[in-house]
Amino acid sequence: MKRPLTYLFLLTGLFFYAQQNNFSGGLYSVWQYYVADSVTEFAPPEGNWRSMNYFTLYYKKGNWELGTQLESYLPAGLLGYNPALKKYMFSNYYARYRQEHWDVTAGFIFEQFGSGLIFRTWEDRQIGINNGLVGVGIHYELPGIKLGFIAGNPRTAMKISDASVVAGDVRIDLETLIKKFPSIQLGFSALSKFEKPQTETLPATVQLFSAGTKIFLNNFDLVFEYVYKTPDALFFNGVLDDLVLFDGDAYLLNVGWSTKGFGTNISLRRAENIQLFAERKWSDNPYNTGILNYVPSLTKQHDYLLTNLFVYSARTNISFADRSVGEIGGQWDVFYFLKRKSLLGGKYGTRVAFNWSRWHGLKSEFIPDLHTYRRAFLEPGELYYQDINLEIKRKINKKFKTGFLVMIQDYNRQKIEGHGGMLHNFILVSDWQYRLKKRSSVRMEIEHLWNRQHEGNWLAGAVEYNWNGKWGVYTSDRFNYGGSKIHYYSAGISYNNQGNRLALSYGRERGGLICVGGVCRYVPPHTGFQISLSLNF
Amino acid sequence: MKIFVLSLTGWLFFSFVTLSPLPEGEILDLKANTHKFTQVVENGDKPVIVSFWATWCVPCIKELDAISEVYPDWQEETGVKLIAISVDDEKTARRIKPMVNGRGWTDYEIYHDYKGELQRALHITSVPYLIVIHKGKIVYKKNSYTPGSEEKLYEIIQNLK
Numbered sequence: 001m002k003r004p005l006t007y008l009f010l011l012t013g014l015f016f017y018a019q020q021n022n023f024s025g026g027l028y029s030v031w032q033y034y035v036a037d038s039v040t041e042f043a044p045p046e047g048n049w050r051s052m053n054y055f056t057l058y059y060k061k062g063n064w065e066l067g068t069q070l071e072s073y074l075p076a077g078l079l080g081y082n083p084a085l086k087k088y089m090f091s092n093y094y095a096r097y098r099q100e101h102w103d104v105t106a107g108f109i110f111e112q113f114g115s116g117l118i119f120r121t122w123e124d125r126q127i128g129i130n131n132g133l134v135g136v137g138i139h140y141e142l143p144g145i146k147l148g149f150i151a152g153n154p155r156t157a158m159k160i161s162d163a164s165v166v167a168g169d170v171r172i173d174l175e176t177l178i179k180k181f182p183s184i185q186l187g188f189s190a191l192s193k194f195e196k197p198q199t200e201t202l203p204a205t206v207q208l209f210s211a212g213t214k215i216f217l218n219n220f221d222l223v224f225e226y227v228y229k230t231p232d233a234l235f236f237n238g239v240l241d242d243l244v245l246f247d248g249d250a251y252l253l254n255v256g257w258s259t260k261g262f263g264t265n266i267s268l269r270r271a272e273n274i275q276l277f278a279e280r281k282w283s284d285n286p287y288n289t290g291i292l293n294y295v296p297s298l299t300k301q302h303d304y305l306l307t308n309l310f311v312y313s314a315r316t317n318i319s320f321a322d323r324s325v326g327e328i329g330g331q332w333d334v335f336y337f338l339k340r341k342s343l344l345g346g347k348y349g350t351r352v353a354f355n356w357s358r359w360h361g362l363k364s365e366f367i368p369d370l371h372t373y374r375r376a377f378l379e380p381g382e383l384y385y386q387d388i389n390l391e392i393k394r395k396i397n398k399k400f401k402t403g404f405l406v407m408i409q410d411y412n413r414q415k416i417e418g419h420g421g422m423l424h425n426f427i428l429v430s431d432w433q434y435r436l437k438k439r440s441s442v443r444m445e446i447e448h449l450w451n452r453q454h455e456g457n458w459l460a461g462a463v464e465y466n467w468n469g470k471w472g473v474y475t476s477d478r479f480n481y482g483g484s485k486i487h488y489y490s491a492g493i494s495y496n497n498q499g500n501r502l503a504l505s506y507g508r509e510r511g512g513l514i515c516v517g518g519v520c521r522y523v524p525p526h527t528g529f530q531i532s533l534s535l536n537f
Numbered sequence: 538m539k540i541f542v543l544s545l546t547g548w549l550f551f552s553f554v555t556l557s558p559l560p561e562g563e564i565l566d567l568k569a570n571t572h573k574f575t576q577v578v579e580n581g582d583k584p585v586i587v588s589f590w591a592t593w594c595v596p597c598i599k600e601l602d603a604i605s606e607v608y609p610d611w612q613e614e615t616g617v618k619l620i621a622i623s624v625d626d627e628k629t630a631r632r633i634k635p636m637v638n639g640r641g642w643t644d645y646e647i648y649h650d651y652k653g654e655l656q657r658a659l660h661i662t663s664v665p666y667l668i669v670i671h672k673g674k675i676v677y678k679k680n681s682y683t684p685g686s687e688e689k690l691y692e693i694i695q696n697l698k
Contacts, residue, residue: 303594534680
């Protein structure tokens with residue numbers, strides 16, 4: 001216990017020195033104090049406290065960079081994070097050298113090839129992801145050609161895995177290489193993961209290959225990527241299933257067109273058994289520990305209280321228990337600016353955003369005797385999720401702004417949460433913002449959700465008051481009046497200054513999926529206080 | 538004890554106004570060409586506002602909307618330029634371009650921190666996050682947007698010598 005505190009003190013001392021130059025870094029801390037709640041029957045964990053703390057330090061001089069991070073989970077990670085997150089760890093340590101053509105890193109490597117479908121390592125503290133690769137990363141760049149290479153061992157929770165990963169990437173920019181050629185880029189990547197096989201039938205290595213292109217012509221753009229994964233065993237609920245090995249693949253197509261005042265975009269994806277984990281035992285774990293590639297749910301990331309009750313997370317695996325395989329679907333976005341001083345636009349103009357996403361499993365037939373399945377290539381099977389929404393934002397006058405959202409949602413609880421049926425939700429949101437005087441404002445939102453299948457209707461509201469550009473207080477409530485009659489309330493205060501933030505809140509969390517960037521973490525219901533502190537220098 | 542350490546560090550931070558060095562990072566423009574951050578923020582002895590935002594972040598969008606109404610005046614009076622760097626990842630990255638056009642932010646320079654290099658280097662834990670760079674140094678940082686805070690930002694820019 002004493003040693004890490006000493007470290008913290010030493011690092012604190014460095015803050016002074018850091019003001020000089022070349023150093024930068026920060027501290028991010030979240031503390032939760034849980035209290036028993038008889039309404040939700042929540043019982044706090046032993047000791048009531050949980051906290052997660054990250055202290056980061058970077059040094060930069062000339063072409064050199066050095067960095068490290070001290071993480072601590074006291075006495076363990078917050079509820080809903082991987083229980084393996086405990087005690088202390090030095091992470092994200094690296095040394096990096098960059099010049100015009102070369103970029104070489106040794107230590108923790110955070111990298112993404114293409115859209116990340118083949119390989120992505122990143123840190124996201126909100127969802128407890130840090131799958132950084134400990135090894136080397138090399139980039140070499142010539143006009144029109146970029147080469148990337150990485151090799152190392154991925155981090156899994158508090159450990160550096162014994163499994164190893166080697167990957168390479170080539171990006172070719174034809175516009176630079178060939179005179180008068182349109183803006184077309186090509187990309188190719190390959191990855192190999194080695195894990196000591198647990199049984200004789202298992203392959204020691206699993207490979208991923210990808211090819212893709214990006215095309216930009218005036219207002220039009222197109223992105224396409226294909227990824228193939230070599231056969232590997234399935235792993236369900238802690239049980240290895242090596243009777244038959246299955247390969248996987250993914251197709252991603254994106255087409256966009258935009259001009260001043262208007263933009264639209266369509267994303268389509270078909271994915272089947274494409275997720276890769278550092279070690280087989282981590283397959284489909286709910287904490288995203290050890291994931292090596294990025295398969296986000298391509299749906300709109302909502303920001304209101306009731307639009308985030310039921311969130312979709314991508315489901316691309318093969319499940320013999322569920323008799324489901326893969327995922328196919330897409331998303332369509334339209335952004336439109338109704339001109340100022342027009343009939344519909346009003347004095348200041350009106351902004352309209354439309355989004356429609358729809359995701360299905362692949363139409364499939366399971367053959368238990370042969371322990372295999374047949375699936376259609378493009379034919380959709382069971383519906384997993386649908387979201388059709390329209391958002392309108394309008395400035396009424398210099399002080400007053402409003403927003404309005406209507407949303408229709410179909411949510412397959414059985415497939416997404418593992419139990420329950422299909423939910424059909426209809427949601428209305430109204431959002432008001434009023435500027436009181438210089439740098440003070442009030443914001444209010446009222447929301448309603450209609451549902452007949454699950455917990456019935458919900459009513460929600462939030463009020464927020466900000467003053468002085470630094471302080472903010474809010475209170476919100478989500479009331480499930482059609483079902484459990486439980487209020488999920490929250491209230492808090494925050495202070496912001498010079499990029500630093502301190503926030504304190506108290507509330508009752510309903511629990512559910514918390515998603516950041518389409519990767520989700522399940523949070524159990526809980527009640528209590530939270531303090532978060534974010535400092536940087 | 539732990540709380541003491543935290544509050545001490547907190548006090549230290551809050552009581553200092555820092556001049557931090559510029560981080561390095563590779564970012565993409567809307568045509569997926571790569572750029573170096575330190576080159577993008579080059580603006581002679583004039584200031585540069587770098588706004589980190591995301592397509593899913595409502596206050597970010599409000600802030601960029603609010604500044605876009607007064608941006609031509611700011612540019613004329615101070616020579617400032619605004620660089621909006623999206624922190625979207627591949628889930629939402631395809632929405633950056635249509636949203637920028639659909640909201641009429643065509644005066645801003647738009648980039649994409651697609652590997653999160655700058656977010657890590659600047660220790661950004663949430664967006665909106667805004668920095669002002671002047672003569673190669675970070676002279677101001679701000680995280681969060683409340684209506685009217687753009688006026689304070691403009692005061693700071695006007696006072697840069």
